[in-house]
Amino acid sequence: MAVKKQIAKKAKKQTPKANPAKKKLVNLPEVILPSPEKVEAWGMNSFSMSSVLKPTSEKEIEEIFQYAAYTDTKIAFRGGGCSYGDAAINSEGIVVDLSNYNKIIDFDPKSGILTAESGVTIKQLWEFGIEKSFWPPVVSGTMFPTLGGALSMNIHGKNNFAVGTIGEHIQEFTFLTPKGNILNCSPKKNQDVFYSAISGFGMLGCFLEVKIKMKKIYSGKMKVWPVVTRNFQEMFDYFEAEYKNSDYLVGWVDAFGSGKNLGRGLIHKSINLPKGEDPDFPDNCKLENQDLPTRFLGIIPKSWMWVFMKPFSFPLGMRIVNYLKYLSGFLSNNKPYTQGHAEYSFLLDYVPNWKYMYKPGYMIQYQSFIPKENAQEAFEEIFALCQKRKIVSWLAVFKKHKPDPFLLTHSVDGYSMAMDFPASDRTREKVWALAYEMDEIVLKYGGKFYFAKDATLRPGIPERFFPKENLKKFHALKKKLDPKSILQTDLYKRIFLN
Numbered sequence: 247m248a249v250k251k252q253i254a255k256k257a258k259k260q261t262p263k264a265n266p267a268k269k270k271l272v273n274l275p276e277v278i279l280p281s282p283e284k285v286e287a288w289g290m291n292s293f294s295m296s297s298v299l300k301p302t303s304e305k306e307i308e309e310i311f312q313y314a315a316y317t318d319t320k321i322a323f324r325g326g327g328c329s330y331g332d333a334a335i336n337s338e339g340i341v342v343d344l345s346n347y348n349k350i351i352d353f354d355p356k357s358g359i360l361t362a363e364s365g366v367t368i369k370q371l372w373e374f375g376i377e378k379s380f381w382p383p384v385v386s387g388t389m390f391p392t393l394g395g396a397l398s399m400n401i402h403g404k405n406n407f408a409v410g411t412i413g414e415h416i417q418e419f420t421f422l423t424p425k426g427n428i429l430n431c432s433p434k435k436n437q438d439v440f441y442s443a444i445s446g447f448g449m450l451g452c453f454l455e456v457k458i459k460m461k462k463i464y465s466g467k468m469k470v471w472p473v474v475t476r477n478f479q480e481m482f483d484y485f486e487a488e489y490k491n492s493d494y495l496v497g498w499v500d501a502f503g504s505g506k507n508l509g510r511g512l513i514h515k516s517i518n519l520p521k522g523e524d525p526d527f528p529d530n531c532k533l534e535n536q537d538l539p540t541r542f543l544g545i546i547p548k549s550w551m552w553v554f555m556k557p558f559s560f561p562l563g564m565r566i567v568n569y570l571k572y573l574s575g576f577l578s579n580n581k582p583y584t585q586g587h588a589e590y591s592f593l594l595d596y597v598p599n600w601k602y603m604y605k606p607g608y609m610i611q612y613q614s615f616i617p618k619e620n621a622q623e624a625f626e627e628i629f630a631l632c633q634k635r636k637i638v639s640w641l642a643v644f645k646k647h648k649p650d651p652f653l654l655t656h657s658v659d660g661y662s663m664a665m666d667f668p669a670s671d672r673t674r675e676k677v678w679a680l681a682y683e684m685d686e687i688v689l690k691y692g693g694k695f696y697f698a699k700d701a702t703l704r705p706g707i708p709e710r711f712f713p714k715e716n717l718k719k720f721h722a723l724k725k726k727l728d729p730k731s732i733l734q735t736d737l738y739k740r741i742f743l744n
């Protein structure tokens with residue numbers, strides 16, 4: 247069996263430790279864990295030294311659960327490792343990396359329903375779907391998350407205000423609980439688990455096979471309007487005026503703008519082309535017409551771009567870069583153009599490894615979600631505070647949201663702001679202190695946080711933004727499905743077990 251082989255192979259160079267579980271269990275695979283390796287948060291802000299197992303089948307995942315139950319070993323699942331903080335690392339146990347559990351099993355072109363193993367990535371989904379005129383209903387700003395990771399965090403896209411989170415497009419999934427039961431879950435079957443595992447940040451069990459309804463498209467391109475907004479007021483006004491006429495909306499904010507320019511930025515609104523409007527369809531759905539360009543200006547390989555960005559990675563440099571980006575918006579202001587789905591959706595993947603420009607330090611992303619009545623006031627206060635503390639976000643992204651029915655959802659009827667901050671061991675205390683101050687502003691305005699992005703929340707904060715009954719239900723379900731509390735990540739320990 248592959249897990250056993252992997253374990254045995256990796257273990258060759260180390261002295262195998264006697265495994266107490268072997269004696270107790272007749273059928274337990276001979277588990278010798280591989281040497282611990284560094285498993286890092288996407289933002290490079292934390293890591294664990296963990297033994298990593300890479301199962302390729304349901305059976306192997308079941309065996310890992312058996313092993314963990316008998317040896318009282320803690321497990322953290324990991325998909326693409328795209329969570330910015332410690333959501334997929336484990337300082338006190340095994341990391342189960344599901345990225346090799348990644349087959350697309352079935353697709354029905356009539357209904358658009360695709361069945362896949364939970365390690366399938368968004369990249370696999372769109373590349374599989376687009377030539378058949380289908381696109382994933384919800385995608386994140388990067389294409390590397392897996393379905394399992396996306397469901398655990400219940401990810402949102404730039405179309406959240408219109409179509410909700412990914413959970414709302416899931417027809418059904420099978421779910422392995424730490425007790426060893428496989429449940430079929432849908433909005434009608436095992437509803438409790440369906441609505442809690444989606445958003446349950448990997449703490450209730452393992453997503454196995456997932457059925458997702460893909461979205462029909464009638465062009466490989468979208469129509470995009472770039473719009474300059476001179477302050478928060480203009481940005482909010484545009485979103486409110488346009489969201490009903492848009493499929494996707496995203497705002498970029500220059501966090502260095504102040505005074506009457508506080509919140510200045512650029513919006514990209516887009517719509518899917520309706521049936522019959524695109525003469526180049528279906529040709530422009532071919533993969534070769536969708537892939538992101540590999541070179542910048544046709545010359546510099548994209549993978550080197552972060553090296554060119556590095557000289558600007560200090561506050562004044564970033565102030566200049568943000569200002570130039572804002573000014574450049576005027577050149578194309580309100581001039582619509584068409585753009586491929588992948589190009590529009592995965593802007594951040596244009597520059598592979600862009601996060602390395604934060605080295606030798608690291609980064610955190612601070613994303614808050616505020617009800618629409620208070621959002622402008624809250625973001626104005628947050629931006630002013632950052633400027634006062636002289637720790638200004640290098641990249642800030644604005645989105646509109648709607649509520650959804652999942653237990654620990656981050657979404658609200660309102661707006662979010664995702665702010666990237668540089669940090670290092672030298673500045674860590676100051677950056678974290680700023681995050682704590684921002685927490686109080688977010689909570690004062692009735693806002694929420696998102697575990698996929700979090701690196702700084704403290705114990706007691708979730709109790710202040712999740713409804714009491716939701717947390718109670720979550721803890722009760724955790725006890726029922728995972729009575730030995732096998733599933734633990736560093737994030738879970740940080741916010742709930744401290």
Ligand SMILES: Cc1cc2nc3c(=O)[nH]c(=O)nc-3n(C[C@H](O)[C@H](O)[C@H](O)COP(=O)(O)OP(=O)(O)OC[C@H]3O[C@@H](n4cnc5c(N)ncnc54)[C@H](O)[C@@H]3O)c2cc1C
Pocket residue numbers: 288322323324325326327328329330333334344364365385386387388390391392393394395396398399400401402403404447448449451452453454594698699735
């Ligand atoms: C550049 C960038 C842009 C992003 N843009 C967005 C965005 O626009 N919208 C958004 O919502 N998010 C966004 N994200 C965040 C990202 O979508 C989430 O963190 C997502 O959960 C990552 O999926 P993953 O497969 O990498 O999971 P990981 O980060 O590896 O794990 C996330 C969680 O899922 C659990 N998990 C993983 N697989 C399984 C499984 N099979 N069963 C049970 N639990 C499992 C893990 O234990 C962990 O708790 C972005 C991230 C990056 C780096």
